[in-house]
Amino acid sequence: MQSETTARLAPLVAQVIEVEGPSTDGPDDSSLAAKALGHVRTALSNPSPTDLADVFAAVMDDATRDR
Amino acid sequence: MKFTFTRVAETGSQPLPIIPEIPDIRLAQLEGRNGIGKTLAARLLELISGEQPFAALPKAWASLVRLLGTVEVRIEGAPEGPIDISLDSAEWTDRSQADCAANPGTVTIAGNPATWDAVRRIFQVRRIAGDEGLAETLGRTLREQSIAAEEEATRLIPLVATWSDELDALRDVTAVASPAELQALRTADRDAAAAVKRAQTAARKAAEEAALIADRWVKATQALEAVRTIPGLLDAYGTHLVRHEAARFRTSQLEGDLARAGAARVHNAQTQKEIGVWTRRLDLRRTALTRARLQERQLLTFLGLEGEPSEATLRELQTATAEALKDLKARLRTVDMASTVRNVGTDIEASLETIPASGRDEAIAELDRPVSAAELLAGIRVRRDALRDVPRPGEAVDLERQISKLEARSRRLRELPEYLDTTERKLSNVRDAEGRLATLLALTADQRSAREGVEKELADSREVLVSASSEAVRTLADIQALGAVGSAGEELGRDTAQDMLESTADESAENDDAAFEAAEEALESAVRRILRPVDEVTAEVATWFDSLIADIPAPSSTRSLHWGDHGTNESALTSIVAHFHQETASADERLNEAASRLDEIEHDRESTRNALRSERLALAAAITTLLAPNGRWTRFAPAVRRAVTAAQLTDSSLALTTEGFIGGTATDQEQAAIEVAVSTALQAIGQVAEEIEEAASKWRDGWGTVSAYMRRETRRLAPRLADDGAWSLGGLDPAAEAVLQGWTEHAIGSILSSEALRSQLFDGTEEVAFDLVDLAVSWRDKDDRRRRRPLEAFSSGEQVFAYTRAKLETFRSLRSTTRFVVIFLDEFGAFVARDRFSELLRYVHEEALGTIADQVVVMLPLSANDVEQALASRSLRAGREEGSVVRDNYFVVSAEPERVR
Numbered sequence: 001m002q003s004e005t006t007a008r009l010a011p012l013v014a015q016v017i018e019v020e021g022p023s024t025d026g027p028d029d030s031s032l033a034a035k036a037l038g039h040v041r042t043a044l045s046n047p048s049p050t051d052l053a054d055v056f057a058a059v060m061d062d063a064t065r066d067r
Numbered sequence: 068m069k070f071t072f073t074r075v076a077e078t079g080s081q082p083l084p085i086i087p088e089i090p091d092i093r094l095a096q097l098e099g100r101n102g103i104g105k106t107l108a109a110r111l112l113e114l115i116s117g118e119q120p121f122a123a124l125p126k127a128w129a130s131l132v133r134l135l136g137t138v139e140v141r142i143e144g145a146p147e148g149p150i151d152i153s154l155d156s157a158e159w160t161d162r163s164q165a166d167c168a169a170n171p172g173t174v175t176i177a178g179n180p181a182t183w184d185a186v187r188r189i190f191q192v193r194r195i196a197g198d199e200g201l202a203e204t205l206g207r208t209l210r211e212q213s214i215a216a217e218e219e220a221t222r223l224i225p226l227v228a229t230w231s232d233e234l235d236a237l238r239d240v241t242a243v244a245s246p247a248e249l250q251a252l253r254t255a256d257r258d259a260a261a262a263v264k265r266a267q268t269a270a271r272k273a274a275e276e277a278a279l280i281a282d283r284w285v286k287a288t289q290a291l292e293a294v295r296t297i298p299g300l301l302d303a304y305g306t307h308l309v310r311h312e313a314a315r316f317r318t319s320q321l322e323g324d325l326a327r328a329g330a331a332r333v334h335n336a337q338t339q340k341e342i343g344v345w346t347r348r349l350d351l352r353r354t355a356l357t358r359a360r361l362q363e364r365q366l367l368t369f370l371g372l373e374g375e376p377s378e379a380t381l382r383e384l385q386t387a388t389a390e391a392l393k394d395l396k397a398r399l400r401t402v403d404m405a406s407t408v409r410n411v412g413t414d415i416e417a418s419l420e421t422i423p424a425s426g427r428d429e430a431i432a433e434l435d436r437p438v439s440a441a442e443l444l445a446g447i448r449v450r451r452d453a454l455r456d457v458p459r460p461g462e463a464v465d466l467e468r469q470i471s472k473l474e475a476r477s478r479r480l481r482e483l484p485e486y487l488d489t490t491e492r493k494l495s496n497v498r499d500a501e502g503r504l505a506t507l508l509a510l511t512a513d514q515r516s517a518r519e520g521v522e523k524e525l526a527d528s529r530e531v532l533v534s535a536s537s538e539a540v541r542t543l544a545d546i547q548a549l550g551a552v553g554s555a556g557e558e559l560g561r562d563t564a565q566d567m568l569e570s571t572a573d574e575s576a577e578n579d580d581a582a583f584e585a586a587e588e589a590l591e592s593a594v595r596r597i598l599r600p601v602d603e604v605t606a607e608v609a610t611w612f613d614s615l616i617a618d619i620p621a622p623s624s625t626r627s628l629h630w631g632d633h634g635t636n637e638s639a640l641t642s643i644v645a646h647f648h649q650e651t652a653s654a655d656e657r658l659n660e661a662a663s664r665l666d667e668i669e670h671d672r673e674s675t676r677n678a679l680r681s682e683r684l685a686l687a688a689a690i691t692t693l694l695a696p697n698g699r700w701t702r703f704a705p706a707v708r709r710a711v712t713a714a715q716l717t718d719s720s721l722a723l724t725t726e727g728f729i730g731g732t733a734t735d736q737e738q739a740a741i742e743v744a745v746s747t748a749l750q751a752i753g754q755v756a757e758e759i760e761e762a763a764s765k766w767r768d769g770w771g772t773v774s775a776y777m778r779r780e781t782r783r784l785a786p787r788l789a790d791d792g793a794w795s796l797g798g799l800d801p802a803a804e805a806v807l808q809g810w811t812e813h814a815i816g817s818i819l820s821s822e823a824l825r826s827q828l829f830d831g832t833e834e835v836a837f838d839l840v841d842l843a844v845s846w847r848d849k850d851d852r853r854r855r856r857p858l859e860a861f862s863s864g865e866q867v868f869a870y871t872r873a874k875l876e877t878f879r880s881l882r883s884t885t886r887f888v889v890i891f892l893d894e895f896g897a898f899v900a901r902d903r904f905s906e907l908l909r910y911v912h913e914e915a916l917g918t919i920a921d922q923v924v925v926m927l928p929l930s931a932n933d934v935e936q937a938l939a940s941r942s943l944r945a946g947r948e949e950g951s952v953v954r955d956n957y958f959v960v961s962a963e964p965e966r967v968r
Contacts, residue, residue, distance in 0.1 A: 003163065003164075003165035003215055004165075005122075005165075005211060005212055005215035006215045006216070006218070006219050008212075009212060009215060009216055009219075009770075009773055012773055012806070012807070012810050013216075013766065013769035013770055013772075013773055014769070015806050015810070016769050016772055016773065016803045016806055016807060017765045017766065017769045019800065019802035019803050019805075019806050020765075020800045020802065020803050021800075032754070032755075032758055033758055033761065033762065036755070036758035036759050036761070036762040037762040037765065037766065039759075039762075040759060040762040040763050040766055041762075041766055044223055044226060044227075044763065044766055044767075049226055051702065052229075052230050052233055052234070052759075053702035053703050053706070055759060056703055056706045056755060056756070056759060057703075057705050057706040057709070059755045059758060059759055060706035060709050060710060060751070060752070060755050061706075061709065063710075063751060063754065063755050063758075064709050064710065064712075064713035064751070
């Protein structure tokens, strides 16, 4: 179970990642990266983490919708 | 309320001590030795209340989990009945601190199972540490956040690692050529094919040029040799012809003499007739023998033999010729490698075609990979087509001419015994006729002697005739060998000999006058054809020479060369031969270079084709793997399908794809489009995998960054609380640091802006701000003046007292959620030292008891050497008599102010 403290800190972590920007050696689709981070954050914050395949499907939906 | 602690079971070798009892005294003073478990008792009660007092103390918590064991706690004083709690620290292993605080163990109320919420609605316990100032309180808050962030980062490490493993595997599957790379490979393949064609054309051109120059060199050499040798041969030929004509004339005369010698005696008509017949026959048989000897001599001359060879010599000659022929053919195979390889390839192709179609996919060779029979067959056919265009070198043409000559010689050697037998048979026929004629003539000794003299002279003349004609034919053959005389030499001689052989082979024909006459005419005709006049042969040589010179586009002076001026011709042709010899060497060098270049380019093209083929197979394998039913990636199939659809891949084109593109029905253009689409889909899948992996890593590391930042700031605010964490800040991005600083300042500002602190420390201002860089607090006082004080200014005794009051105030709201509030004031020894303890107790008694808390326990270190002494020195003996607890190492007595005074 995630503590209240952890729940309060989650937006701070997201904000830190956001201002740090994309990695120099990572993918360069910043829009997709932001969406992927959103799905990943939700999945990993869940006490019983979501199946990676479901996260993958959600990000793929975003990726193909953007095209 | 009364609290009793009973240890049921211990874990570890050094069990944590805990005081056994805290009596039900409204304002109690608990004094005891250090290390007997006073603070632990208060913290366990906080834990029971749902608080996590170890949030900022992970090492202490880990130690508690390991060493506490099973402890039973009884709380008495509630109207519902006694509350019995069982805590087993083994149950806290691998659970989060927050979870353990929410549900620390089992609980009953009056013997009945109860919920923790029910317990916490009955009573709540809090502890205030007297040695914890404002800065440390704030530091503890940051410390708790640091630990929470670290726990989250730690929790995420295995999750993210598992995801990374799977995503890496997925990315490995999709690590194929991009559409641009595929396009580049296709372009390279086309360019390589064009380069091969250009190189083939260049090689063919170089070969043609080399062959042309070699041909000119050969012709010039031939012309030079002709100029050097043919004039002498023509002179010799003329001499032989003169001898031949003289012998013919003399033979004819002697034949007449012989006929007359035979008629010297008178015979009867019948005998006379028979004599005539046998004389004629003998003449014809002698002619036949002469022809046979002529053929035999021509054949021996052709073979370069002086006389009839023995059987052993003939076998040696045949063996030597066969070996020379074998050597030449071997050299031809080496020189004309293209033809040799093509012929071997054709043989292998024929063998491979005997394999049934169903078996041609079997590996037939191991190179850098297994090669199937079908692939080998296809490769040989491609190579055969390429070799077909490779021209033959000049040396090969020359070798073939030599081989042709040796084959003719071999054929003559095989025919020679038959010719020798024929001559022998003709000789026997002549002797038979001579015997019969002698019987019929019945000549006297003188007559026979005269006749024999004529016969001998005739035989000698015929021998000269044969010799002269043979020499003439041989000389003509030598001229022919130089190429100067068309069909007058070897072939004509062979045909003529064959004709004569046929005309005399049938023995019965020798009794047929007409047949003999026909044979005679044939012989005369053949001799006339062979032994033409010298002028005629010379004219033919001149025509041939001029034609040869016309085919040699050498220096312009060459054009003026004509047969006849042999000295000029030899000089000019010597320099021309030298010129073309040099040219031939250069042309051969260019040909070798072109052939090497062709080999290199063909190798390059094969590499390019293999690369493209590999990428196509990789594409097909990747998409097939991802869409395989019940495979590793079945869970991902919906997303893969989505990528496939987005790449506009239809099911039919996908079906072609899964067949591996090999042997499919798609055109090249369709195949290229499908490959690009498959690559696009795989790229999208790979990109999504990369994005997720990147995001997960960032999310994990983000928690680590927050943890490390909070830990760093904890160290600045409260060095006592900070320790080394698992994460380091490293090169923190300035923008991220600004975010973290702003968030932290806001969080601390919120704590400082609580009503209790504002009223106690900050003039009851509306809002308090915190500067994390300078560790300073700022607010506006009652006169609206801006105040700013460093945090360390709040550590004076007055400020600490005010801060304690403020903290007590923060618990005021507890009574709205629970019926009974117990507060422990721990580590307040400093107050005693500062003589402020009475002031504290007075404040608690007057301001807190009954309003903030229902029971307050002030915990102090033992003030004397032992309990009795402490009680005596502090005039607390009276307290012992009213429900107080006195044990060996601690005591609890009432601390009501009136008793203390």
